[in-house]
Amino acid sequence: MSSALVSFFSYLWENILHYLWLRVELLIGYLHSKFYDRPRYEPLRQSDEPTIDDIGEWPRRLLYVPSMTSYEWQTGNRYGRYSNPRYNAISYTWGRFALDAEEQPAVRGLKINGITWKLPRINPETHFTVEEFERVIRAAVKHHMTHGRWAARHRDLKFIWLDIACIDQTFPRWATLEIGRQAAIFGRANRVHVWLSHQKEENLQVYLGDIVRAGKEAYATMDDLYRLSKPDVRDFEGDWVHKTTSSLQSLLMDPYFSSLWTLQEGYLSPAAIIISQTAVPVVNLEQHNMPITLYDLAHALRRIHSKCVILFDIQSSKQDAFWQLTELIVRSGIGLYIIAQPMVLYGISRYRLTTYPEDRIYGVQQVFQFQLGKSNPRADPNRHFSLEELEDELGIELLKTWPSLSQLFVHTVTPALGRGWHMTDESVVPSFGHSGRQSPSGFARACKLSTVEHGNITWGTIKGLSCTFRDMRHAWKELYGYKDNYQTSAVTFCHRIALDAELRKQLDGVPMACPPAGKIQHDIAEAIAVLKDGSALRVLLLDAIEPSPNWANYYGIIVRHQQDDSTEYWHRLGVCQWVTLQEYDDHEVVPFLRGLGPKWAEIEGLYA
Numbered sequence: 001m002s003s004a005l006v007s008f009f010s011y012l013w014e015n016i017l018h019y020l021w022l023r024v025e026l027l028i029g030y031l032h033s034k035f036y037d038r039p040r041y042e043p044l045r046q047s048d049e050p051t052i053d054d055i056g057e058w059p060r061r062l063l064y065v066p067s068m069t070s071y072e073w074q075t076g077n078r079y080g081r082y083s084n085p086r087y088n089a090i091s092y093t094w095g096r097f098a099l100d101a102e103e104q105p106a107v108r109g110l111k112i113n114g115i116t117w118k119l120p121r122i123n124p125e126t127h128f129t130v131e132e133f134e135r136v137i138r139a140a141v142k143h144h145m146t147h148g149r150w151a152a153r154h155r156d157l158k159f160i161w162l163d164i165a166c167i168d169q170t171f172p173r174w175a176t177l178e179i180g181r182q183a184a185i186f187g188r189a190n191r192v193h194v195w196l197s198h199q200k201e202e203n204l205q206v207y208l209g210d211i212v213r214a215g216k217e218a219y220a221t222m223d224d225l226y227r228l229s230k231p232d233v234r235d236f237e238g239d240w241v242h243k244t245t246s247s248l249q250s251l252l253m254d255p256y257f258s259s260l261w262t263l264q265e266g267y268l269s270p271a272a273i274i275i276s277q278t279a280v281p282v283v284n285l286e287q288h289n290m291p292i293t294l295y296d297l298a299h300a301l302r303r304i305h306s307k308c309v310i311l312f313d314i315q316s317s318k319q320d321a322f323w324q325l326t327e328l329i330v331r332s333g334i335g336l337y338i339i340a341q342p343m344v345l346y347g348i349s350r351y352r353l354t355t356y357p358e359d360r361i362y363g364v365q366q367v368f369q370f371q372l373g374k375s376n377p378r379a380d381p382n383r384h385f386s387l388e389e390l391e392d393e394l395g396i397e398l399l400k401t402w403p404s405l406s407q408l409f410v411h412t413v414t415p416a417l418g419r420g421w422h423m424t425d426e427s428v429v430p431s432f433g434h435s436g437r438q439s440p441s442g443f444a445r446a447c448k449l450s451t452v453e454h455g456n457i458t459w460g461t462i463k464g465l466s467c468t469f470r471d472m473r474h475a476w477k478e479l480y481g482y483k484d485n486y487q488t489s490a491v492t493f494c495h496r497i498a499l500d501a502e503l504r505k506q507l508d509g510v511p512m513a514c515p516p517a518g519k520i521q522h523d524i525a526e527a528i529a530v531l532k533d534g535s536a537l538r539v540l541l542l543d544a545i546e547p548s549p550n551w552a553n554y555y556g557i558i559v560r561h562q563q564d565d566s567t568e569y570w571h572r573l574g575v576c577q578w579v580t581l582q583e584y585d586d587h588e589v590v591p592f593l594r595g596l597g598p599k600w601a602e603i604e605g606l607y608a
Helices: 003-036 130-140 173-179 182-188 201-217 222-226 230-237 240-252 260-268 294-313 319-332 334-338 342-351 387-401 469-480 519-529
Strands: 061-064 069-072 087-091 159-161 192-195 273-275 448-454 457-468 496-499 537-548 551-564 567-581 601-607
Touching (some): 130 192, 192 260, 240 294, 294 334, 319 334, 319 342, 387 457, 469 567, 537 567, 551 601
Parallel strands (some): 087 192, 567 601
Antiparallel strands (some): 061 069, 061 159, 448 457, 457 601, 537 551, 551 567
């Protein structure tokens, strides 16, 4: 017998044995659920509840799928009779579709053993049926391996983390604290599944295929696009932009992409596998049928976004189409799943829906690994935190953790007096803030940021070097000049300004909060400098990042000293970034751009 036949029969025999073993496991699971796993449930007494130190990064509960029993964590990381079990997790949305007690009484909810709370019933007409839900839960423990020839040889998991089965929906103290542990829960999961409950398998395959394919075909560098002649651009455009826009619009119709909580879960789980309404993973037909993950989708959208921005700047024939697709990608927030800078995610959260205003913070806090408001174990469990209080708390924690990064944003709506020093749900992060420093600065001339209570309001405070905006504008003009292309290798050799709404309204023809590098940035700097109060504007040296000996990024805050209601303070109006290159070290303005020289003077005071 040939070696090929021996290999074939060996492979066939192994798969037959595996199939038989799966049937035996199903029988064992059935008997286990019928005679053993019916919950002899005794909840922990209040005094016995595990502390966060006890439980570590383990979930307080896990769902044992064979018997659909929710088990509480016990000492030794035990859930039922299993110790240290591997588990998967499901990321999905349901809150907007829950039925009230009197609505559609014939609709049943999911049946989970071992819990004391009533599970929400989901409207099957507008969202999903309980049968579809059960199918996804059982499939979630089977799809834990990356798709491939040998995946069938691995045993299925038995546990998943599912919010409604693992968090008490009456929200006692322990359940509230669990909201502040989502990073640990999703981080420990073996595999996360993103369930798009409104997307049929065949449609989802088309939408994701179009997007991933368009991302793959995107140009690798901006230089490639700038080198294109006008006819080449027109030939290149084709119909891809309309096709990609249509597929992305259809994908975003799924409620998953309008939920704030899933925005956080996606950020925490970029390797999550995307599954359809019927729990089938969507595969990349051009990559050996590997499942498409959130990372694949995010990577494709970021490449498409970069391509659209440059084509828009080139003044091609389909500017409106590029602009529409760019805005769609930005508002979706999906491209941010692979960005390490979590401030960006908070800026996008305003496009997502929440049940309660405070969820604007609770729904994204774990991307910073913060436990704020009522989810903080040290907080008064009887206290209610308003959105304004939570924003202040988030701002304070960001100042402590990432001082300079916390300031790389712009206000799209003028904030209330004293509250301009931190982001709100009406703030966005400019593109140059996506890669800002995520650790306290080692830059000797970085400004000092803090907070203080003043007039029953939490204000920011600043102390650092500043120069006049007009001096800074002159240095930018001298070093960068006017060019068609400001891209030098991996560095955008130009300044960039992002304006708060208050200053932006005073200027004409600024199409966005942070326009791309180029002549428009010089025009904005010139327009700001000649404003009536242009001489009063200053640039506070925020921080510097030196990723290599060849170049460095510097960041500043545009401020103006003013007085309101007898309070004097430095009022922020925007942020800016500028670059120095080693090859230009002998230019006379470079020392100034590095924060050196007599044109820099120290300022301090309240800041908002």
